Amino acid sequence: MAPPIVIAISIMWIPVALFFLGWGEPKGTGFAAGITGLLTVIGAILEAAVFKGPFLAGLLFVHGLFYLSVCYALMAGLQDLRSVGNVALTTCIVSFIYMVLFWTGGPVLEAGKRLVAPSSYLTLACAGYGLLTLMVFLNAYGKFSGKVLAYSLIVWVVVGLWVPGFWLMSAGRLPF
Numbered sequence: 001m002a003p004p005i006v007i008a009i010s011i012m013w014i015p016v017a018l019f020f021l022g023w024g025e026p027k028g029t030g031f032a033a034g035i036t037g038l039l040t041v042i043g044a045i046l047e048a049a050v051f052k053g054p055f056l057a058g059l060l061f062v063h064g065l066f067y068l069s070v071c072y073a074l075m076a077g078l079q080d081l082r083s084v085g086n087v088a089l090t091t092c093i094v095s096f097i098y099m100v101l102f103w104t105g106g107p108v109l110e111a112g113k114r115l116v117a118p119s120s121y122l123t124l125a126c127a128g129y130g131l132l133t134l135m136v137f138l139n140a141y142g143k144f145s146g147k148v149l150a151y152s153l154i155v156w157v158v159v160g161l162w163v164p165g166f167w168l169m170s171a172g173r174l175p176f
Helices: 002-020 026-049 054-076 082-104 120-140 146-171
Strands: none
Touching (some): 002 026, 002 054, 002 146, 026 054, 054 120, 082 120
């Protein structure tokens, strides 16, 4: 379930990046963020309930709520984006927690089993998600360039969304 959602998230990231570069307008970009946020939250619920993957669902759910906050800010025409920045900071912290868990495999559970299989690629991806949301937080407070954020989003669409999403769907595993 997660690979198609990860690919669909690019439907938000690229328009937001282009918006920060001056190509786009807030309401249409906000709508794309809203659809992506809704899809991500629904996907997280399905991942947890149907596919029995509550661990990954938590990461998707937090990001989906962040995307919905971006949607609201853009569609409502908010001038002060610090509230979105605060949601981004929370999302950043959650992403870094996931990064550590993917790096270490998390706590040892019953019978020596790990919470999650350690994954170098998912560690990298969560580090990237964390850095991007940290950039959003800093940008909302006027401490980081919107253009650098935009180019970072575009690069990370490929590295953090398309590569893992398409690789998982076509090869059945992550690149490394």
